[in-house]
Amino acid sequence: MTAAIQLQGVTKNFGRTEIIKGVNLTIDRGERHAIIGPNGAGKSTLFHLISSRFPVTAGQIFLKGEEVTGLRPFEINRKGLSRSFQVTNIFHNLSVFENLRCAVLWSLGYKYSFWHRLAGLKDAHHRAEQVMEDIGLSRRHETPAGILSYAEQRALEIGITIASGADVILLDEPTAGMSKSETEDAVALIRRVTEGKTLVMVEHDMGVVFGLADRISVLVYGEIIATGTPEEIRASVAVKEAYLGTSVDHD
Amino acid sequence: MISTFFRRDRLLLWGGMLLVGILLPRFSSSGLMISLLCQIGIMMIFALSYNVLLGQTGLLSFGHAIYYGAGAFATMHLLNAIGKEGSVVHVALLPLGGGVAALLLGILLGWVTTKKAGTTFAMISLGIGEMVAASSLMFPVVFGGEAGVSGNRVIDKIGLFGVTFGPQVQVYYLIVAWVFVAAMGMFALTQTPLGRMANAVRDNPERAEFVGYNTQWVRYIMLVLSGFFAGIAGGLTALTYEIVTAETLNAYTSGAVLLMTFVGGIGFFYGPMIGAILIVIMQILVGGITHAWQLYFGLLFLFMVLRAPGGFASLIAIQRRLYAAGLFGRVAPWYLVSGIPGALMLVGLIGLIEMTYAALSDEEGEGAIATIKLLGEDYALNTFGPWLAAAAVTLAGYALLQLANRRLFREWNGALATLQGDND
Ligand SMILES: Nc1ncnc2c1ncn2[C@@H]1O[C@H](COP(=O)(O)OP(=O)(O)OP(=O)(O)O)[C@@H](O)[C@H]1O
Ligand SMILES: [Mg+2]
Numbered sequence A: 001m002t003a004a005i006q007l008q009g010v011t012k013n014f015g016r017t018e019i020i021k022g023v024n025l026t027i028d029r030g031e032r033h034a035i036i037g038p039n040g041a042g043k044s045t046l047f048h049l050i051s052s053r054f055p056v057t058a059g060q061i062f063l064k065g066e067e068v069t070g071l072r073p074f075e076i077n078r079k080g081l082s083r084s085f086q087v088t089n090i091f092h093n094l095s096v097f098e099n100l101r102c103a104v105l106w107s108l109g110y111k112y113s114f115w116h117r118l119a120g121l122k123d124a125h126h127r128a129e130q131v132m133e134d135i136g137l138s139r140r141h142e143t144p145a146g147i148l149s150y151a152e153q154r155a156l157e158i159g160i161t162i163a164s165g166a167d168v169i170l171l172d173e174p175t176a177g178m179s180k181s182e183t184e185d186a187v188a189l190i191r192r193v194t195e196g197k198t199l200v201m202v203e204h205d206m207g208v209v210f211g212l213a214d215r216i217s218v219l220v221y222g223e224i225i226a227t228g229t230p231e232e233i234r235a236s237v238a239v240k241e242a243y244l245g246t247s248v249d250h251d
Numbered sequence B: 001m002i003s004t005f006f007r008r009d010r011l012l013l014w015g016g017m018l019l020v021g022i023l024l025p026r027f028s029s030s031g032l033m034i035s036l037l038c039q040i041g042i043m044m045i046f047a048l049s050y051n052v053l054l055g056q057t058g059l060l061s062f063g064h065a066i067y068y069g070a071g072a073f074a075t076m077h078l079l080n081a082i083g084k085e086g087s088v089v090h091v092a093l094l095p096l097g098g099g100v101a102a103l104l105l106g107i108l109l110g111w112v113t114t115k116k117a118g119t120t121f122a123m124i125s126l127g128i129g130e131m132v133a134a135s136s137l138m139f140p141v142v143f144g145g146e147a148g149v150s151g152n153r154v155i156d157k158i159g160l161f162g163v164t165f166g167p168q169v170q171v172y173y174l175i176v177a178w179v180f181v182a183a184m185g186m187f188a189l190t191q192t193p194l195g196r197m198a199n200a201v202r203d204n205p206e207r208a209e210f211v212g213y214n215t216q217w218v219r220y221i222m223l224v225l226s227g228f229f230a231g232i233a234g235g236l237t238a239l240t241y242e243i244v245t246a247e248t249l250n251a252y253t254s255g256a257v258l259l260m261t262f263v264g265g266i267g268f269f270y271g272p273m274i275g276a277i278l279i280v281i282m283q284i285l286v287g288g289i290t291h292a293w294q295l296y297f298g299l300l301f302l303f304m305v306l307r308a309p310g311g312f313a314s315l316i317a318i319q320r321r322l323y324a325a326g327l328f329g330r331v332a333p334w335y336l337v338s339g340i341p342g343a344l345m346l347v348g349l350i351g352l353i354e355m356t357y358a359a360l361s362d363e364e365g366e367g368a369i370a371t372i373k374l375l376g377e378d379y380a381l382n383t384f385g386p387w388l389a390a391a392a393v394t395l396a397g398y399a400l401l402q403l404a405n406r407r408l409f410r411e412w413n414g415a416l417a418t419l420q421g422d423n424d
Helices: A043-050 A073-078 A096-105 A122-134 A150-163 A180-193 A206-212 A230-235 A237-244 B002-027 B031-057 B065-085 B088-113 B118-138 B168-190 B193-203 B205-210 B215-241 B251-264 B271-289 B293-307 B311-324 B328-360 B385-423
Strands: A005-014 A017-027 A032-036 A058-063 A081-083 A168-172 A198-202 A215-220 A223-228 B371-374 B377-380
Touching (some): A005 A043, A017 A043, A017 A058, A017 A215, A032 A043, A073 B205, A081 A150, A096 A150, A096 B193, A122 A180, A206 A230, A215 A230, A215 A237, B002 B031, B002 B168, B031 B215, B031 B271, B065 B088, B065 B118, B065 B215, B088 B118, B088 B215, B168 B193, B168 B215, B193 B205, B251 B271, B251 B293, B251 B311, B271 B293, B293 B328, B311 B328, B311 B385, B328 B385, B377 B385
Parallel strands (some): A032 A198, A168 A198
Antiparallel strands (some): A005 A017, A005 A058
């Protein structure tokens, strides 16, 4: 079986600085994969490359066995990859419901239709309602997304990402800035909605990472220094040295 | 429950509008009135089509008149081409031809203009608009050069049930029908997947790409459809005036539709229709009284941009919300209290503007002393008297307005706070 995502020698330069330095990474189908690393390591940049928000400088990206290097974001999305953003990226003037309905229209085949009445699209309506319930925002049905609370916006961010039913999901710090209880809810939500799907997640909260991930990759200064199961990563000396910035041998 | 209520509400609104449109000539059928109403109807369609771009897709165009002009010229040529063979039915349907011509132009040019949104779109629309306007003078066969292209809409002298489109009022009813159809069409567009995604692209084009949409296609199709409706408006202009000149597609017309739409309010579907009513009335009625109407128009625009960027539609919407919450009675008296000094200030200001205009224009001829007429008396403008009087009225109005506004804003903010409190 082909991998869900495969990166081969993926490199990204911003100007002269090499931010991603020849990353090789294979993520299997159905796997929950966490990417961890210090601030500025290039985790978000890696997501931007996979989802084609930025073009790669060198290397190749495969999605479910098909090369997607150089495609446009919407083309990659149509192939079943959906992503969320670290900085909330929603449709501010549209209601919660409209945000979610916009997120499902393409996948349900309505495309650029100006010959369907939105109100008559039962499937889009139900799907949006269902996601709204999943993310706990049913009460906010008509509220413009821009005036939701931070935690609600984060929930909507995840909702928009999963609404289309894509089978490869990339979440960039889904629980950042959430309280303990909000984080627990978010983790339960992520677990529920990514059932049977491939999940790649950037996350700083180690509790979330070790609780949720099947495998973990550690990205430091644009390089993946280790990939393995949570136990392997926990035990890895290299990870401790690089990620914690201290040498374990000294004491 | 709620949704059925809104449906009925909407139906009543549309029906009511149609009824008003049909009945208006019964109240006043003077030539001026009918041509005013015709122009309002045409501009309603044009401004609504402009808002498909600006309000719904977030595209600020400085060259929308090319689609209006394309519709006008195409309709005129079609009218001349069908000549004696045609019937009134053909004439009534001609604006559709104008719409199709504009749609084709949109398909041709839109792909370039909609490549990018934002400032780039604005600049390219300006450039293409100028290009089309300039080329209109280079192809006199198509655009008729300086004189324009004219025609005769009465190609069917027998007509149908007495309708030949000879009398202007018959053209007016045709316009009413087209306004109704076009407005319904554009409203329906807002209720489709494309219409909603246009809103999404307006709000956040990046995210729209990550839910599967090519934002350029969304912009492109919206522009083509918007062009189509602008072309219908252009077609109606051709039938109304029986002459089309290069002015229909130049930057002046593009600017006018922008201002109209903005003043009416881009955030509401009906906003541009309000803008069309206000601005056409200003153009024709105020324009008939004073040469300085464009200055007043500019001042109005400035005032709206600074004080009510949501346009008249947003002002109306707020009153409706206050009314629904039972708070309108609390602020309404203070509108009046502010309105009186406001009117005073306006009178003084108009006086100053008109005097300046009279003093600076040389209509009377070299050396003549400029005068201004007020209540049948002529006042010479080479003395301080009239100037001081006007300035005093303006300043007094301004001072009193500030005073009155203090109370108005207090009531207003109180009412809005209550309104917001109710929502949570
Ligand atoms: N568009 C850009 N242009 C130039 N440099 C950039 C750009 N985007 C990111 N960088 C730089 O690339 C590096 C990696 O950034 P990135 O956002 O990928 O880090 P990260 O691992 O996601 O960090 P964090 O944990 O803080 O989110 C940083 O040094 C950042 O300054
Ligand atoms: Mg990041």
